[in-house]
Amino acid sequence: MTTVATDSSMDTMQGRPRPLRLPQWLRFDGWGALVLPLLLFLILIFVAPLVVMLSRSLTDPSLGLQNYRDLFANSVYLRVLGNTFLIATIVTAVTLALAYPYAYLMTLVGPTWRMIMLGLVLVPFWTSILVRSFALVLFLRDTGAFNATLQSLGVIDEPIPLIRTLPGVVFGMVQVALPFAVLPIFATMQNIDRRLLLAAESLGARPSGAFWRIFVPLSAPGVAAGLLLTFIQALGYYITPALLGGPKNMMIGELIVQQVSSVLRFGFAAALATLLLVTTLLLLLVASRFVDLQKHLMRQT
Amino acid sequence: MTATLQTASPRKSTGASISIDAVSKKYGDNTVLEAVDLDIRAGEFLTLLGASGSGKSTLLNIIAGFIRPNSGTVKVDGRDITSLPPHKRGFGMVFQHYALFPHMSVADNVAFPLKRQKVAKNEIRTRVAEALEMVELGHLGNRRPAELSGGQQQRVALARAIVFRPRVLLMDEPLGALDKLLREQLQLEIRRLHQEMGITFVFVTHDQDEALMMSDRIALLRNGRIVQLGTPEQLYAEPNCRYSAEFVGASNIFTGTIQANGFIDDADGQHYRIPEGADRDGRSLMIRPERLHIATETAFVPESMNRVEAIVEDCIYLGSSRTVQLRTPAGRRLLARTDVPRVPDGVVPGARVHAYWDVHDSRVLD
Amino acid sequence: MTKILTRTGLAVLAALIGVYLILPILIVVPMSFSDSSFLSFPPEKLSLRWFRNLVDDPVWLESAWASLKVALASSVCSVVLGVLAALALVRGRIPFRNTIIAVLLAPLIVPYVIIGLAAYIAFLQLGLTQTTLGFVLVHTCLAVPYVVINVVAGLVAVDRRLEMAAMSLGAGPVTTFFQVTLPLILPSVLAGGLFAFFTSWDEVVTAIFLSGPEVTTLPVQMWSGIRVQIDPTVAAISTLVLLVVFGSFLILGLTRLIRRLARRRVTGPATNTGA
Numbered sequence: 001m002t003t004v005a006t007d008s009s010m011d012t013m014q015g016r017p018r019p020l021r022l023p024q025w026l027r028f029d030g031w032g033a034l035v036l037p038l039l040l041f042l043i044l045i046f047v048a049p050l051v052v053m054l055s056r057s058l059t060d061p062s063l064g065l066q067n068y069r070d071l072f073a074n075s076v077y078l079r080v081l082g083n084t085f086l087i088a089t090i091v092t093a094v095t096l097a098l099a100y101p102y103a104y105l106m107t108l109v110g111p112t113w114r115m116i117m118l119g120l121v122l123v124p125f126w127t128s129i130l131v132r133s134f135a136l137v138l139f140l141r142d143t144g145a146f147n148a149t150l151q152s153l154g155v156i157d158e159p160i161p162l163i164r165t166l167p168g169v170v171f172g173m174v175q176v177a178l179p180f181a182v183l184p185i186f187a188t189m190q191n192i193d194r195r196l197l198l199a200a201e202s203l204g205a206r207p208s209g210a211f212w213r214i215f216v217p218l219s220a221p222g223v224a225a226g227l228l229l230t231f232i233q234a235l236g237y238y239i240t241p242a243l244l245g246g247p248k249n250m251m252i253g254e255l256i257v258q259q260v261s262s263v264l265r266f267g268f269a270a271a272l273a274t275l276l277l278v279t280t281l282l283l284l285l286v287a288s289r290f291v292d293l294q295k296h297l298m299r300q301t
Numbered sequence: 302m303t304a305t306l307q308t309a310s311p312r313k314s315t316g317a318s319i320s321i322d323a324v325s326k327k328y329g330d331n332t333v334l335e336a337v338d339l340d341i342r343a344g345e346f347l348t349l350l351g352a353s354g355s356g357k358s359t360l361l362n363i364i365a366g367f368i369r370p371n372s373g374t375v376k377v378d379g380r381d382i383t384s385l386p387p388h389k390r391g392f393g394m395v396f397q398h399y400a401l402f403p404h405m406s407v408a409d410n411v412a413f414p415l416k417r418q419k420v421a422k423n424e425i426r427t428r429v430a431e432a433l434e435m436v437e438l439g440h441l442g443n444r445r446p447a448e449l450s451g452g453q454q455q456r457v458a459l460a461r462a463i464v465f466r467p468r469v470l471l472m473d474e475p476l477g478a479l480d481k482l483l484r485e486q487l488q489l490e491i492r493r494l495h496q497e498m499g500i501t502f503v504f505v506t507h508d509q510d511e512a513l514m515m516s517d518r519i520a521l522l523r524n525g526r527i528v529q530l531g532t533p534e535q536l537y538a539e540p541n542c543r544y545s546a547e548f549v550g551a552s553n554i555f556t557g558t559i560q561a562n563g564f565i566d567d568a569d570g571q572h573y574r575i576p577e578g579a580d581r582d583g584r585s586l587m588i589r590p591e592r593l594h595i596a597t598e599t600a601f602v603p604e605s606m607n608r609v610e611a612i613v614e615d616c617i618y619l620g621s622s623r624t625v626q627l628r629t630p631a632g633r634r635l636l637a638r639t640d641v642p643r644v645p646d647g648v649v650p651g652a653r654v655h656a657y658w659d660v661h662d663s664r665v666l667d
Numbered sequence: 668m669t670k671i672l673t674r675t676g677l678a679v680l681a682a683l684i685g686v687y688l689i690l691p692i693l694i695v696v697p698m699s700f701s702d703s704s705f706l707s708f709p710p711e712k713l714s715l716r717w718f719r720n721l722v723d724d725p726v727w728l729e730s731a732w733a734s735l736k737v738a739l740a741s742s743v744c745s746v747v748l749g750v751l752a753a754l755a756l757v758r759g760r761i762p763f764r765n766t767i768i769a770v771l772l773a774p775l776i777v778p779y780v781i782i783g784l785a786a787y788i789a790f791l792q793l794g795l796t797q798t799t800l801g802f803v804l805v806h807t808c809l810a811v812p813y814v815v816i817n818v819v820a821g822l823v824a825v826d827r828r829l830e831m832a833a834m835s836l837g838a839g840p841v842t843t844f845f846q847v848t849l850p851l852i853l854p855s856v857l858a859g860g861l862f863a864f865f866t867s868w869d870e871v872v873t874a875i876f877l878s879g880p881e882v883t884t885l886p887v888q889m890w891s892g893i894r895v896q897i898d899p900t901v902a903a904i905s906t907l908v909l910l911v912v913f914g915s916f917l918i919l920g921l922t923r924l925i926r927r928l929a930r931r932r933v934t935g936p937a938t939n940t941g942a
Contacts, residue, residue: 032760035752035771038748042774135690256780256781257875276780
């Protein structure tokens with residue numbers, strides 16, 4: 001019996017059972033089918049509840065866009081939205097202002113120092129956000145280390161109120177966001193050929209000129225990635241602003257939790273969450289046009 | 302240096318014959334193999350020779366089962382195995398970069414196929430020792446692959462591929478990663494292994510010297526087709542086309558046409574006699590360098606020979622032979638090779654000489 | 668001259684940022700040894716009373732136990748699902764590959780508040796809130812991207828020809844995976860598993876939604892110990908948690924270092940002219 005193998009795919013590693021009987025464009029091969037358990041799991045546990053939440057925003061308490069109308073009609077809620085964007089912007093700006101020089105110095109120092117600097121950046125990843133925010137509460141409160149030290153040094157007479165203020169919230173959120181910004185910026189900077197700067201200097205440019213005209217533009221992709229990641233994440237923070245902020249600094253995350261736990265307005269909370277989700281996804285879409293996000297996340301070097 | 306095999310000799314297994322029928326492989330628009338037919342005889346050492354992109358590795362992988370052909374069949378001893386997965390084919394395989402399991406010791410590497418066959422533990426130990434002895438690495442069983450040199454690693458790979466007594470051994474450019482001296486050593490060893498084991502060896506290489514030295518037969522591939530199949534002697538002395546002539550060994554090629562009385566060179570209109578029965582549609586005349594002789598005086602050239610005037614460009618002394626580079630007035634470059642000391646005096650760069658050859662030493666090709 | 672000034676300025680700034688990055692640790696650890704229940708700074712008297720409270724008060728032990736169960740189960744599920752998915756991504760053909768990758772990595776990007784709310788609304792109807800199962804399901808979603816990323820990186824580094832060699836020697840696909848591939852990607856799998864474990868162990872936002880009198884995890888217990896008024900026991904827990912996290916990553920790093928050193932010592936001179 002002469003069999004004719006008509007599989008024209010770029011296949012190796014035979015030994016797997018025949019692929020599923022689906023149309024060609026939908027076909028998995030044996031190995032590819034291994035993704036199905038996780039995919040189905042995520043669709044059930046991750047995607048489906050999001051859809052449920054979306055539909056809840058349109059059905060509870062009544063069918064239609066009532067929740068969204070309430071949201072945009074009420075100045076209190078609008079202030080929360082505005083606050084969220086404002087704080088996220090400030091946090092992103094401050095984070096960038098700190099992450100850039102830190103990453104730059106990392107490229108200048110020797111390997112031992114670089115490892116230490118990198119270690120310091122990775123330490124926050126291993127500390128729970130709760131612990132970090134809690135520690136900052138202890139640090140920034142009126143009887144905390146910050147005020148106590150300044151008072152004992154005679155710099156101030158009265159403690160500076162930092163808890164439940166905007167600076168406090170920014171201080172806390174930047175602490176969380178900083179590692180996420182430093183890593184992509186550093187990765188991009190590492191790939192910049194220093195000889196380009198030397199070449200510029202040999203052609204008459206001042207060192208600062210070479211830096212601003214050549215190095216900075218070349219580091220832009222990493223900065224863009226860091227910027228976007230920071231901003232998108234900052235929109236959705238809950239723990240840190242809830243602990244460090246006051247009623248005037250409420251962000252959307254805290255509003256959502258409040259609506260669910262105190263007032264039991266599930267539909268309204270769902271509407272808020274849907275709004276945040278859509279904003280996040282839109283920003284990601286815009287970002288993906290300029291930055292290869294997959295590469296930054298997978299970092300398959 | 303060869304190990305004595307009386308005590309450790311495994312039962313010689315007879316090799317299997319492999320029959321490849323109209324096998325084709327395409328990737329998108331790119332045809333890698335086109336309707337290839339090949340019959341590999343049981344127990345022979347067959348080399349798939351070709352440049353990169355000729356399809357030789359693809360063909361080997363199809364025999365091994367890692368690539369499925371688009372059409373055609375592969376049969377072993379008459380049995381169709383085209384759809385059989387590689388782990389059921391029972392062929393030994395050796396790769397260019399050894400592919401030794403880095404997380405296992407040398408002995409565990411060699412024992413791997415025996416464990417798959419559920420061989421008893423003490424028998425595994427003896428057979429592993431035998432196999433390592435056959436490749437002269439008996440003392441290195443406990444080492445890790447990373448601790449061995451390239452040559453040693455390749456021997457372990459060989460031991461691992463033969464320990465389970467396969468009837469066919471497939472080798473994909475196994476010596477490509479080794480330096481020249483080591484390569485020549487291992488070429489002899491592989492040849493010896495073949496003679497001792499008597500199984501079928503299918504060997505892939507781009508190195509024509511290697512192919513000539515080791516094979517019973519050579520299949521020369523070009524762009525997915527077998528251009529010529531034959532013994533090393535046949536490929537060297539009787540190439541069937543210009544590509545074969547130029548790929549295997551050095552050659553002198555005149556381009557021209559066949560007319561009533563012989564071959565007319567395109568470049569200068571010179572006329573050369575051709576052997577009887579030569580192809581009338583031929584467009585090239587080929588003479589091997591060792592068949593091209595040099596005379597300083599026209600008087601020394603026998604009447605029956607073809608001759609052409611040329612100027613000596615360079616003499617290259619290679620120890621056991623001398624190669625003379627010549628150039629005809631029409632601009633053709635020729636190569637003449639002789640064993641010293643038969644080169645006549647007067648053959649120095651710049652000298653005007655006569656290159657000549659026997660009609661029967663030339664071949665008309667496409 | 669300006670270069671030295673800027674360099675010094677940079678170094679000072681970087682030092683400050685470095686302190687800023689590890690500030691929480693510098694604060695929490697000393698404070699957890701403070702005797703006063705107001706956790707004043709600097710701690711006047713030192714004692715272990717808050718650590719003792721951890722052991723004495725059943726509430727802390729119960730929530731820690733709940734967290735441990737959830738974290739273990741989530742990391743096991745994440746590893747199994749994640750390794751399979753990684754194999755598929757690296758070795759297989761998947762239609763709509765980019766969309767599927769986006770779905771697999773989405774939990775990294777979507778704010779946990781949203782995931783928590785969605786899970787809460789959906790699970791409420793299914794009676795899965797305040798159950799260990801509910802926690803495990805959600806935490807697996809959150810943790811599995813870390814496993815996938817780690818294992819994909821490890822798999823890409825494995826030479827396909829090793830697997831081909833194994834198959835040529837008689838090992839079927841499953842045997843090849845367990846005998847050849849898995850040992851080679853084991854470090855990545857373990858690293859992914861560790862990430863998954865700590866993602867679940869530390870996770871607080873979705874846990875707030877899913878917790879209740881029936882089941883509460885440690886982070887949620889800590890959260891209520893901060894939100895209303897500061898319970899100093901939280902400082903003690905934080906220190907312990909830090910110890911465990913650092914300890915395990917330290918051990919992981921050390922074992923890798925030891926293994927690498929051990930291998931190097933056994934190597935003899937490796938020359939290419941060996942017989």
